[in-house]
Amino acid sequence: MENQYPDRIVHLLQLYLLGDITKEERQELEVWCEEKVRNRQLFEQICQEDLFSKERFVYEKIDDTKALRTFEKHVRKVSARGIGRWWKYAAVLLFPILVVGSWKLIYEVEQVPVVTTSVSQIQPGCSRAVLVLDDGRKVFLKEEDERVISEDKGITVTGEKDRLVYTSSEGKNVDEIRFNELEVPRGGEYKVRLADGTLVYLNSATRMKYPVKFDEKERKVYLSGEAYFEVTKDPKRPFLVEMEGVEVRVYGTSFNINTHQKGNIQTVLVKGSIGVKVLASGMESVITPGQMAEFKQGNAKVDVKDVNVAVYTDWKDGIFRFENQRLEDILTVLSNWYDVDVFYQTVSVKELHFSGYMERYKDVSVILEAITLSTGVTFSVQGKTIIVSK
Template sequence: MSSANKNEISCLLRKYFSGTLSPGEKIRLDSWLEEREEHRVLFERLHNDTRFAEEYGVFRRVDTERAWERFREGQGLGRRRRIGTWVRYAAVIMIPLIVGGIWWGISSGRKEKQPLVAQKSLPVLRKTDVILELADGKKMVLKGKQEKMIQVGEKLVVKQAAGELVYSDSVGNTRVDTNILRVPKGGEFKLQLADGTRVYLNSATKLKYPVAFEGEERRVYLEGEAYFEVAKDAERPFFVVTDEMTARVYGTEFNVNTSSENGVRTVLVEGKVGVTVRGSEREYVLKPSEMAFYDRGSGKVDVREVDTDLYTLWRKGMFVFERESLESIMETLSAWYDVEVFFQSESAKRLHFSGHMKRYEQIDEILHAITDATGVVFTINGKTVCVSR
């Protein structure tokens, strides 16, 4: 099939799934479906794909012309006239996955999916246990689905539910101790603090916090990534402290990520956040849909508008990448799947990929999608992944 025909069919399929296919275009699509049995099979696979179906409602709300245009530009296919109003959502990154999946088997008749070079395939992700460390140094393993009451301080008992720990808002005369939650690679956990603030902790994250808040402020300490839904309290500001910076809030939703080697990201979803770098008095005040990025190399803070879904959908079990470097993507996958990643080519690190997929799938599926889009080869041996071109 020629490149022009591929582009035409991709466009028709895009319009079909976004509900904008005209009667004339439907006739052309039906004709293509009748040409070969594999066309029909691939169409049905796409139509029944559960990952796509779950995001279908969101996808339909996107300006697909703008999304498609960005995909074409990224693939060097030239520019076309844009139509419609852009709805800011990262579903634009679904376009490469959809089209990539379609052409996986079309470009050469019954072409099979390119296999990974693997001595032993990685196992399905297994949820790991979270560790709760009490003030006296005692460590407790929090089993994922257990539900019980546990003692975390002097005369203080909290509720452990499925994947969540809930603290009471009253401690009476109890001494205010500090607890630490450690979420290992491949794990995640939810926490409700004593003031009602909810915290979603991502893989490879540590949070230090008091069992109750006393005084004029609320302060927690973070290493890794967490999403905060801060309970409103105009009299007591809430602080998230990391090694390099502090976020000051009152009542808001935001995400903080210290995991990247390059720097720290603070993304505001709603409300108001002020970010201050350690050793500096300057405060960077964020508005909703803005991100403050602290660059560890330069020591500077860059504030810019972003699509918050790109940085927060992890708490709903999704990986979302938009033209992200392969080095950064593999860093994220390494933390979640608990694998070691080695690049055999520096140029491979600089390749970019866009994708939107579930976190609970085997890593093989994600690597296949990246291979199909970029041409890199992944060699898997046990829990080690080597990347080469």
């Protein structure tokens, strides 16, 4: 009976997360939670975010019996060491059954441990950036950096913990447009509150050029990388974001832009309304909340489709969320955040597709081990290089 118990609890947890649990099964799960403090802690840990209603279609495609059998096998392997190791992986991917392969479920493989040579050199990203002032001077910004950086022509630039703040003591009139540039390196993130009150979250490997003070006609910034915008409403002055070949026009809204994929620009709208214009053709597409406009270099217009917005925006809240994404794209995201290089010994694994989520600030070895536990893809870490094989 002892060996039958773990898979029963896993099954009840899965039913609960999918919303298909009966009253009797819920009572059975509650009894288990009350038996030990660590049981209750595990239950609360894996239920701490409302992820499942949004991604239910992923779970419904899974072969429950096969997934539970394999997960139960892994649980037995670690049972002698207690629930701590199982809990660690549950907190990363909410069970291996949430990870889906590109053409079938890959649960028959044996677990292969991650080689973590010098893994201590790899750390999660933190708040850091470089501010380039209009006279060319560079100011290095870091977490908890609170100071007045610049006071000039009615504009004060202040560092406030994890962000820059621009404030103006004058009216809207400006004699000349002066630009600053904020560069966020790999392994960094930063925020900036522009002179009009707009808040911008800049992800790793991102650069944004912007006026220290906007003129009366428009508010225009230039972006390379990934950023989330919360734009202050101003009907008289549209807010414009220009990238390579594309311009986004908005009057007051929240949206995410990502240019990290070469030749591909993705704009996802959270609320409000924006127009995405292809500069070469002049064609503009207006998208509504819950939609993504995707531009591929060489096209005359953007492709618009409905998406799960959280997949594209949760990074700013400390979560990596992936929905049927290629392993290569996932590792590109991780390489920017952890400031590492990735080398593929087995090229074919790039095309595996996965869905799941993980905390952005976790140790990289926990994330890599969770992927290995689920798929059999192996990682060896040499210095600040992750080597991927099958």
